[in-house]
Amino acid sequence: MTHVSVLPAAARVAPTWLARYRAVRAQSQALCAPLLPEDTVVQPMLDVSPPKWHLAHTTWFWETFLLKEYAHDYQLFHPDYAYLFNSYYNSLGSRVNRADRGTLSRPALADVMAYRAHVDAALAQLLTERRDLPPLFFELLELGLQHEQQHQELLATDIKYILSTSPLAPEYLPAAGLPVNEAAGTVPAAWLPVPGGVHRVGFQENGFCFDNELAAHDVLLAPFELQNRLVTNAEYQAFIEAGGYRDFRYWMGEGWDLAQAQGWEAPLYWVRHADGWHRFTHHGMQAVVAEAPVTHISFYEADAYANWAGARLLTEFEWEAAARHFGATTSAGTWLESNLFDPQPLPADAEPDQCHQLLGDCWEWTYSAYHAYPGYARAAGALGEYNGKFMVNQLVLRGGSCATPENHIRVSYRNFFHADKRWQFTGIRLAR
Amino acid sequence: MTHVSVLPAAARVAPTWLARYRAVRAQSQALCAPLLPEDTVVQPMLDVSPPKWHLAHTTWFWETFLLKEYAHDYQLFHPDYAYLFNSYYNSLGSRVNRADRGTLSRPALADVMAYRAHVDAALAQLLTERRDLPPLFFELLELGLQHEQQHQELLATDIKYILSTSPLAPEYLPAAGLPVNEAAGTVPAAWLPVPGGVHRVGFQENGFCFDNELAAHDVLLAPFELQNRLVTNAEYQAFIEAGGYRDFRYWMGEGWDLAQAQGWEAPLYWVRHADGWHRFTHHGMQAVVAEAPVTHISFYEADAYANWAGARLLTEFEWEAAARHFGATTSAGTWLESNLFDPQPLPADAEPDQCHQLLGDCWEWTYSAYHAYPGYARAAGALGEYNGKFMVNQLVLRGGSCATPENHIRVSYRNFFHADKRWQFTGIRLAR
Amino acid sequence: MTHVSVLPAAARVAPTWLARYRAVRAQSQALCAPLLPEDTVVQPMLDVSPPKWHLAHTTWFWETFLLKEYAHDYQLFHPDYAYLFNSYYNSLGSRVNRADRGTLSRPALADVMAYRAHVDAALAQLLTERRDLPPLFFELLELGLQHEQQHQELLATDIKYILSTSPLAPEYLPAAGLPVNEAAGTVPAAWLPVPGGVHRVGFQENGFCFDNELAAHDVLLAPFELQNRLVTNAEYQAFIEAGGYRDFRYWMGEGWDLAQAQGWEAPLYWVRHADGWHRFTHHGMQAVVAEAPVTHISFYEADAYANWAGARLLTEFEWEAAARHFGATTSAGTWLESNLFDPQPLPADAEPDQCHQLLGDCWEWTYSAYHAYPGYARAAGALGEYNGKFMVNQLVLRGGSCATPENHIRVSYRNFFHADKRWQFTGIRLAR
Amino acid sequence: MTHVSVLPAAARVAPTWLARYRAVRAQSQALCAPLLPEDTVVQPMLDVSPPKWHLAHTTWFWETFLLKEYAHDYQLFHPDYAYLFNSYYNSLGSRVNRADRGTLSRPALADVMAYRAHVDAALAQLLTERRDLPPLFFELLELGLQHEQQHQELLATDIKYILSTSPLAPEYLPAAGLPVNEAAGTVPAAWLPVPGGVHRVGFQENGFCFDNELAAHDVLLAPFELQNRLVTNAEYQAFIEAGGYRDFRYWMGEGWDLAQAQGWEAPLYWVRHADGWHRFTHHGMQAVVAEAPVTHISFYEADAYANWAGARLLTEFEWEAAARHFGATTSAGTWLESNLFDPQPLPADAEPDQCHQLLGDCWEWTYSAYHAYPGYARAAGALGEYNGKFMVNQLVLRGGSCATPENHIRVSYRNFFHADKRWQFTGIRLAR
Known part of the structure; x- marks a missing residue:
């Protein structure tokens, strides 16, 4: 990785990292909280990904780049999820065609939330219990946080596009609150x-x-x-x-x-x-x-x-x-x-x-x-x-x-x- | 309508018709009962319609051809639903492009179920309270039942196609029950x-x-x-x-x-x-x-x-x-x-x-x-x-x-x- | 071949057949006589074939089904023409994609005319010199004539379409002659x-x-x-x-x-x-x-x-x-x-x-x-x-x-x- | 025009300009000399234009930007040619869709050559007879020469592509001359x-x-x-x-x-x-x-x-x-x-x-x-x-x-x- 991460030593202490990790992960879920399950699955145009996919893909990123590498006894949540939620990494094998993301009703939103919980628990355990994690791990951790934030922006804009396709013009948040x-x-x-x-x-x-x-x-x-x-x-x-x-x-x-x-x-x-x-x-x-x-x-x-x-x-x-x-x-x-x-x-x-x-x-x-x-x-x-x-x-x-x-x-x-x-x-x- | 409906006079008595109506309507919903909301919204190929759409379109048929014509004080459930759930009737105005049925997450499944209940109640009232309904009404009633049965077959085959697109090969009904x-x-x-x-x-x-x-x-x-x-x-x-x-x-x-x-x-x-x-x-x-x-x-x-x-x-x-x-x-x-x-x-x-x-x-x-x-x-x-x-x-x-x-x-x-x-x-x- | 050809015996005498053959072949060329070389090469829509292609494909038909089978010393005009001018016979190997017929400027019209002359000479020789041709040969001969007449109709309609695409509205035949x-x-x-x-x-x-x-x-x-x-x-x-x-x-x-x-x-x-x-x-x-x-x-x-x-x-x-x-x-x-x-x-x-x-x-x-x-x-x-x-x-x-x-x-x-x-x-x- | 043309005064004397004009125009035609009329009309892919089109479009450029502006008694060669041979200038009205350039067999190559001769004669007359042409005219003249040279490069590469589509691999120039x-x-x-x-x-x-x-x-x-x-x-x-x-x-x-x-x-x-x-x-x-x-x-x-x-x-x-x-x-x-x-x-x-x-x-x-x-x-x-x-x-x-x-x-x-x-x-x- 050529992106630098000149981290102060203190930043590598688990509590801080864990708190940041949890805050970022919670933010992704908070963005989806106003949605119905139906909203999380559609893909009305190629640039837009279903919110369910964003929630799962970001989780796959943590699983693939951190847990599989550093948590030695980590159990994959599901063997097919790498195929389902890889975005564009040729290095990591074949994957669902991007245009087909909106055709997959399964795994269900609840399954994806369970996937998130599984990965979050494993990462929390890793951060809490391990003291020998190398600097590269923390660079990847930082990258994972930044990556999930990028998908938060996409979640916000994709949700808007998804809701806009209905002639009912549904409100994501009540206009009354503006x-x-x-x-x-x-x-x-x-x-x-x-x-x-x-x-x-x-x-x-x-x-x-x-x-x-x-x-x-x-x-x-x-x-x-x-x-x-x-x-x-x-x-x-x-x-x-x-x-x-x-x-x-x-x-x-x-x-x-x-x-x-x-x-x-x-x-x-x-x-x-x-x-x-x-x-x-x-x-x-x-x-x-x-x-x-x-x-x-x-x-x-x-x-x-x-x-x-x-x-x-x-x-x-x-x-x-x-x-x-x-x-x-x-x-x-x-x-x-x-x-x-x-x-x-x-x-x-x-x-x-x-x-x-x-x-x-x-x-x-x-x-x-x-x-x-x-x-x-x-x-x-x-x-x-x-x-x-x-x-x-x-x-x-x-x-x-x-x-x-x-x-x-x-x-x-x-x-x-x-x-x-x-x-x-x-x-x-x-x-x- | 050129299709004949040589109905015995007894068939026009409300209880029989109402029982048939309720049985057919219940069957459509029973077919969707094993589904998650996510399953009801996708359209993985053009021939397939989302189950949510089938549930709403059949309801629109009753509303359009029977309630609007015969229930004089009938209140439309929603003014936009005719646009959303007309299938192919040019006579009845513009409509959602067929290829876009799977991009609409709203109205939600719960809204569609409320739509069904609204129409069912109105039709039950009509059948129960009115004694002056003309023969043509009963021909349309029969047609509506047959029409909804046609969509039951499509529901069964569309659901199969929808679930098949996931590499997880989900079971609609448990294999154990075979x-x-x-x-x-x-x-x-x-x-x-x-x-x-x-x-x-x-x-x-x-x-x-x-x-x-x-x-x-x-x-x-x-x-x-x-x-x-x-x-x-x-x-x-x-x-x-x-x-x-x-x-x-x-x-x-x-x-x-x-x-x-x-x-x-x-x-x-x-x-x-x-x-x-x-x-x-x-x-x-x-x-x-x-x-x-x-x-x-x-x-x-x-x-x-x-x-x-x-x-x-x-x-x-x-x-x-x-x-x-x-x-x-x-x-x-x-x-x-x-x-x-x-x-x-x-x-x-x-x-x-x-x-x-x-x-x-x-x-x-x-x-x-x-x-x-x-x-x-x-x-x-x-x-x-x-x-x-x-x-x-x-x-x-x-x-x-x-x-x-x-x-x-x-x-x-x-x-x-x-x-x-x-x-x-x-x-x-x-x-x- | 299941199409019948109950030919009177007299019809199998070469002079009659040769005269018919020559008349049909001449008719195809007469249809193209008012065209410029430029007109013979374009394909403005998929259903239309370039006139040059029609002239060559009909010739390929004679070469493939009659000369190659019955004229034992027949020399192919060009080894690539079977690929170029096969229309839709999977049995006879790969061929130019139909949509690409109008992209091929070569062989030139003059080459196609030479191809026609080559095949015409060989067929005339066969009809003139051989006396042992079996009934199936004459059935194929009849089929070849009918086939070329079918392409004459297509030539007439394809030429019309080709000339129609120019805003100049060119005349195939002078309007003065109507x-x-x-x-x-x-x-x-x-x-x-x-x-x-x-x-x-x-x-x-x-x-x-x-x-x-x-x-x-x-x-x-x-x-x-x-x-x-x-x-x-x-x-x-x-x-x-x-x-x-x-x-x-x-x-x-x-x-x-x-x-x-x-x-x-x-x-x-x-x-x-x-x-x-x-x-x-x-x-x-x-x-x-x-x-x-x-x-x-x-x-x-x-x-x-x-x-x-x-x-x-x-x-x-x-x-x-x-x-x-x-x-x-x-x-x-x-x-x-x-x-x-x-x-x-x-x-x-x-x-x-x-x-x-x-x-x-x-x-x-x-x-x-x-x-x-x-x-x-x-x-x-x-x-x-x-x-x-x-x-x-x-x-x-x-x-x-x-x-x-x-x-x-x-x-x-x-x-x-x-x-x-x-x-x-x-x-x-x-x-x- | 913001492109500069700091021309020495001597360059504005007709003989020099006319000689350059004639040399450039002759070069375009020399490039097409080895072609058959059939070669000049096809468009096997969207980026390629038929050579006939290049010959006509460059001529249209002279007609449109110089003759129509400066030769006051100039007679258009044909009223439809502006529609046929405008490349991409929205300012100059509607035009043939680029993808359809290869569907037009007419005007014929001979007509395009007559168009070239017509324009060449008018431009030679203009350069020879007029002494009051303003500096902008000579800037446009220079641009027209450069423009035609750009199309010479395209002619060379488009011709290669056109001939390449034939499995006969025809030679534009004899290999023997290499x-x-x-x-x-x-x-x-x-x-x-x-x-x-x-x-x-x-x-x-x-x-x-x-x-x-x-x-x-x-x-x-x-x-x-x-x-x-x-x-x-x-x-x-x-x-x-x-x-x-x-x-x-x-x-x-x-x-x-x-x-x-x-x-x-x-x-x-x-x-x-x-x-x-x-x-x-x-x-x-x-x-x-x-x-x-x-x-x-x-x-x-x-x-x-x-x-x-x-x-x-x-x-x-x-x-x-x-x-x-x-x-x-x-x-x-x-x-x-x-x-x-x-x-x-x-x-x-x-x-x-x-x-x-x-x-x-x-x-x-x-x-x-x-x-x-x-x-x-x-x-x-x-x-x-x-x-x-x-x-x-x-x-x-x-x-x-x-x-x-x-x-x-x-x-x-x-x-x-x-x-x-x-x-x-x-x-x-x-x-x-």
Whole structure:
């Protein structure tokens, strides 16, 4: 494994690790608590996995990479589960075709929960009883926690997509519980300069990072400006009303063809009602909030919007340089833990000359291909398939979203999706 | 509606009808009782519908064709359910794309059960309180019962397919409950003659029939012979071992291409183990029983087998003439009510010169296209879509199966599927 | 081979056979004479084969079934041509995928013409020099001639489709050469009765027939009536104007879905201009002639039209019984030899109480599945694949068309296509 | 148009321009001279266009962007040709679906040649007679020449693919004419260092460049090494023999899935004979030359090879920095004008410490996404669609190939293809 984990010695003491492990595992289950068994099994599109699958796959990860390696008397929960819940590791044998995940009603949700309990007990025993676990074990433990957090974000977005397919527009959480955001206002967009020159990018701190954030290296940037906040729904509606979805001049060719073929005329989940645009949310169908950041747009739409607005998207290096320049922190962002599942408007009194929403609320599409950093090499073994084999044909997104656990993000964090994907909480920040 | 329902006057008295209604409705739910909610929502292939959908669609049928028409103060259970649970009636508006039935986790199974209870209560009230219901109402009532029985057969076969997709091979019913068929033996195949001449086919009795069984009419048949029983697994295995799946000379061209493209080498559900062929059943994975009728074969396979055996399939008129000639009854057949969900071997002492298994056990593929009988006309209104629009490109099957309710079948009953379908309990009877 | 060829002894004398052979072969080439090399190579849809392929495949048939068997010193023209020009004979090895026929620019048209000359010379030599050829040889010779005539019809219809794909609407033959049909008028539709009872169908004459016309057998028909002529363009336009393409009630379900998916709103080749309907023909774009028979319609459209008109289509047995009853002959029909490539209006003075257009002008869709007749058995060897393997999922058409060689047709002749096909000269005759 | 054309005044004198125009136009036709009309019309895969289409489309470009704008009395050759031969310009209206280019036999090749003559005459007249043409006209003239040269490369590679589909392996040029490369030898691979630091990339010279080469800008590179020549067939065969196509560890995930689905086990056009690997070339089927550069490999294969070899690919900026560092020139490369249509081995006496084959022979896959350079903006009008809308999801290739006209290339030239494309003359250069 090339991702580093410079752990303070104290962190390797079981109680701390066990507490973190239990908290992360509980969070996955808490996300599924509002669901019915029926909701946990369907796969309405290829990118979405059934929640039952997420709950089992993350468990398989612990079983495969930690328990089978380090718990010598560990008993597999079921011999077929490796086939059922391997995601994409060729190293680990054949597996269910991804497109067929939603055809399997069995094992039942209850079986999967028993699987989780079985693995949790074994891992707790391992952490509690063994004192000779090597440093690599703790690196894998850290990776397992990060991995499960990644699936928590997917759980949040996949659940939204699953519930959205029903014309009943079911509420994942009661709309009644939503806070009224009385202080929201439209902070005027403003351009903030970032100086050019040599910037260092990539992971440079202590603690965990994924291997795709390494090696840290210098890049040369021209001076640039970026906007002080994400593009809002009101701004995006102006693009829609101006015919942005019907004018090919703003679009990448492949994006234009796709948008025409699929009849896109607004972000995913938007529906035009007699009284204006509404959109499906975790709290059912809700009116579009003008001041909130636009979300659920593809790279193609983000790029077309930027072209229409006479601006452009940032590169991932510009984004990271800006985040470092402005000292971005997670404190003001909207995260998974908020239970809001929606990017939030800025408060009306937000300072226009500060750079807002860099971390949290929406993943920001960058105009950078997801490629390996200089010096990157895949790890040996199955974990070599974790990141490296995806490093072509996708674009980098930065900053985390309202579905990301807050302690999962970093300014060097690189998320990646194909240009057409819309079901994540994606957003737009303009540069020039 | 052109299907007749020559009902004795007594049958129109509520208690009898209500008892039948309740029995049929209860049977549908009994079939789903062994399922988990997860099982009721998936659609692993286009021909299969989720059990939850079957439970709701049959209920929609009652609501749409009876309650909305005759129960004047009836309150719709939910305004969106007509969109969700209409199967194929263009007359009744737009509907969920058939391929998307398995993407909808909501409404939940519990909601569908509440829907059933709501409709059952309304129908019971109607039958109990109203004395002025016209004859057409009772014809629709009869049709609704027959319709729900058709979906019971589909429930049985769809459930099998759904459970089969899991590598865990789950048991719908415990294998432990299966009877041991000690008396089974191989009754030698024998050819039984049926005289040629003019035969009358189509519904000629009292009671209910579907409109596709009308009008009864004369057909001229040459003398022919048919076998005294269905083709057995042992006989079909001989075809497999002789290379029947690798020799195009026995096959229809489209069947051969399909079998090659999909890699068929045995009936659906068959798996070759070290100790011989096994197959997935409602009772989990079971060894193939040599003496039992082969089932889950397409028309293409039935036809190829017959060619290999130097014989042919019957036409639907030959089949019906034979069934009338031999006075076929349902008494010896295996039906849905047996809870066996598998065609059964004949007893070892079955008479070789009698014609067995005409009714029950397996639908028999005939070499007759499913076309309208002379004088057929579609009914006016939505029920005109019940049968007529399917009368091309499919083949007739006769005789009912182990998944058919016993009182649902007749010698004039015409089932129909495309030549490639394998998930029904289909079988082979040879003629020459 | 089960198709009979009761040839008078005199027919086996070479000069007659050679003259027929040369005439048929010349006709194929004459059909291609107006084409450019570019036209002979494309395949704009799967059903269409490039003319170059037809010219070569028919030649391969002679080479494979006659020269290789009977001309002992015959030298293959090219060892790869069997792979290139085998159509669908599994018995004869692997072959170019049908969908790829239009990707092969080589061998060039000139090479194919050289291939034809090579085979023609060898066959002429065989017929001229050998006196010991067995009866089977002459049966194959007859079959080869019939086979090449079948491909002449396909050449005519495939050429039309190929030229139609260009927006330039090129003329295969100059429109200037078309006869002015001044005498055409609308003969009123009239119903002509045919008595019921036992009718004998299938080939009962002397000479050649295909094996699918055998065995002749008796069928029992109820009395019926059929119209005295084919449905005209004017009548079909009334169906269009009445919304026939937008009303599902007239349609088979699969036909309706296809028509919607493909946006059908008129027969193939029809285009609505400001001054009315036009259609692409072998003579370029031409106005629709009201009195001429409608053509280029699928079974689905023929059936929907009949439903709309309150009538139905004939079965193939009714058609044959009527053709025999009315003593249908080829003399008044429009055939390939006319060079008109279009069904023609009846003369204004045609007798309304005679049955017109049974032979020639348009293939008439019947409501009969293309299945084997009683007693049919596939021939041994490769020719067993000629007809038998197609005997499911298609419908029978009767009577020949304006693209059929006149001496190729019989009242027992059975043509067959899938219900969705439109590129042949198909038409509609009503019955009741 | 943002691509610059700093033309010396003298270049705007007609004779020079006309001579260049005529030479380029003649070259396109010379490339098609060995073809039959049949070869010019087919489209065996979506990436390939029929040669007839290339000849017409390039002509349409001149007509549309120059003649219609500047030749005031110009008569369109045919009103439908804009629809037929527009490639991808949404600005210029609807057009033939790309996938249907190979279905159009008309207009005939002769018509297209007449179209070329018509346009050539009009352009010659314009250049000869008009003295008031503005600078923009000459920029468009330059662009038209460059555009036609791009299609010459596509003609060469598309012709190869078209001829390859025939099992006859036809020769585009006679193999007899191939030079015997007696002096070829294997120059040992050696690593050549390039210093790190700030490098200026993008077009910095005088003359023409495409807009995608602008703006020139500085990039910061770490020191790196690259190999002194392209990877040879012998080296690539070692990868094949070592199981490189069967070991997912070397592959990008999408590449691995594609290679498995399509059964790749060698470069495109390679066939394993009893005596070793052969491959289809413009000179028919030829043995693989061990010392020649491997070609017709996708990015996925190039990347997998590099991984297997313990190396990596260059980025496009590294490539350009190296080309500038080593003073790459076109003089030693193999170009379209050679009529070899194959990358050539180095002479046996090539210096190992020089960097060979940077320009010519093979396009070198880089590990750089094809994105806009800083400051890039699409041109106004239809030419804004020339490059900009493709700037996502593709990879940059550098250096030109044996199918590129020699005077068409520059060290700043950016070619781009999707990662799966193999039909271009692509090659591999290793870096570390």
